[in-house]
Amino acid sequence: MGAWGIRDFRLLWGGRAVSQLGSWLLVVAVPAHVYAVTGSVFATGLTLAAEYLPALVLGPVAGVLVDRWDRRRVMVAADLLRAAAVAVMLLGSPAAIYAAVVAESVGAVLFRPAAQAHVPAVVGTGPALAGANSWNAATDGVVGLVGPPLGGLLFAWAGFEVLVVLDVVSYLLSAVAISLTRKRPVVAQERSGSRAGIEALRELPLVRALLPLSAVFLAANAALSALLVPFGVRHLGGSAQVGIVLSALGLGFLGGAVLVRWLDRAQPRTVLAAAQLGTAAGFAGLFGARDLLAAVVAAVVIGVFGSVTVVTPKIAVQRLVPNHLLGRISALFLVAEAAATLAGAVMGPLLAEAVSLRFAAMTAAAVAAAGALVGAVTVPRVVLPAKRSNEQLGAAPLPGARRPPGRPAGHDAPA
Incomplete structure (x- = not known):
């Protein structure tokens, strides 16, 4: 069975695609809004630093937590955190936007390793894994192609606040989709x-x-x-x-x-x-x-x-x-x-x-x-390693575990 034939993968893919589109809509809008408010190129550039700082500081810690906790719940919690963080941008001030970008990035630092680790548990490590990553890569390409210009148009036409609300909704939809996937058993060794x-x-x-x-x-x-x-x-x-x-x-x-x-x-x-x-x-x-x-x-x-x-x-x-x-x-x-x-x-x-x-x-x-x-x-x-289905991964120790x-x-x- 290919990746697209697995219900849980379709839900994961759909949630990820929607939330990514919401985020890409703000790629142009956030720096444009900060620049419009401050008139400073330096202040605008700080949005990039705010985005990447959590990954540098929290990445290794987040990876340990992701391996110890239920990854499905981690992804749902990360989406809810990101929805709340983006909502803070409605305050409009540069300080609020910096804080929101940092908090949103913290959620991303948790979500991304959890999602990457969860995909093999859903589709297995056989041909469906390449198919799953192919679907995700294709989605990245489409969203990266469509999101920024669409966000720029909406920013000019509807304003910054509308884009913020759309991004909040996209994270909530992603959380709902992931919560509908099947809960999978936690291997005892995940407590290491x-x-x-x-x-x-x-x-x-x-x-x-x-x-x-x-x-x-x-x-x-x-x-x-x-x-x-x-x-x-x-x-x-x-x-x-x-x-x-x-x-x-x-x-x-x-x-x-x-x-x-x-x-x-x-x-x-x-x-x-x-x-x-x-x-x-x-x-x-x-x-x-x-x-x-x-x-x-x-x-x-x-x-x-x-x-x-x-x-x-x-x-x-x-x-x-x-x-x-x-x-x-x-x-x-x-x-x-x-x-x-x-x-x-x-x-x-x-x-x-x-x-x-x-x-x-x-x-x-x-x-x-x-x-x-x-x-x-x-x-x-x-x-x-030998190809394993998602059911085998859930029922047996993984290659190299013992x-x-x-x-x-x-x-x-x-x-």
């Missing part, structure tokens, strides 16, 4: 402490290698994302052309979501290295483009290979990490993502100001390509 998560990271070479490589790629991606708008305005003709390029990125991301399913069960290091090199080539092509057509083609390439680059580590982690430790391992990736995104978003523009925009973009593309080559050498080959230390499921394959 944080030390077990550290040991799991040490004993799974693939996961240990993927963590820094993912961070390097995300830092390069953040740097290039920060440079895209000024590049488009200077070299492609203006904001309308930037919108076309963003649409091409979204289109490519949807194609990559389909490609992920075809690459299922291939060696992660091979898929990841090829996808990262393809993404780096797309970056170089985009920022070296002399006309809009070349930029659009490059953007589609970035979207396709970038989607595979983001989803491949997620599937590998979900398959290889014992489910009772998956929440805290997922949280470590969330912390790395937040740190890398902040670093890239700062370093890219700084290098562009110090040298040139094209030089900064090509440097970031070169970093992404170097990460791919390093990964091709350092990421170990693995023996993928193996002797030093030989967990998915350990390095013999040379």
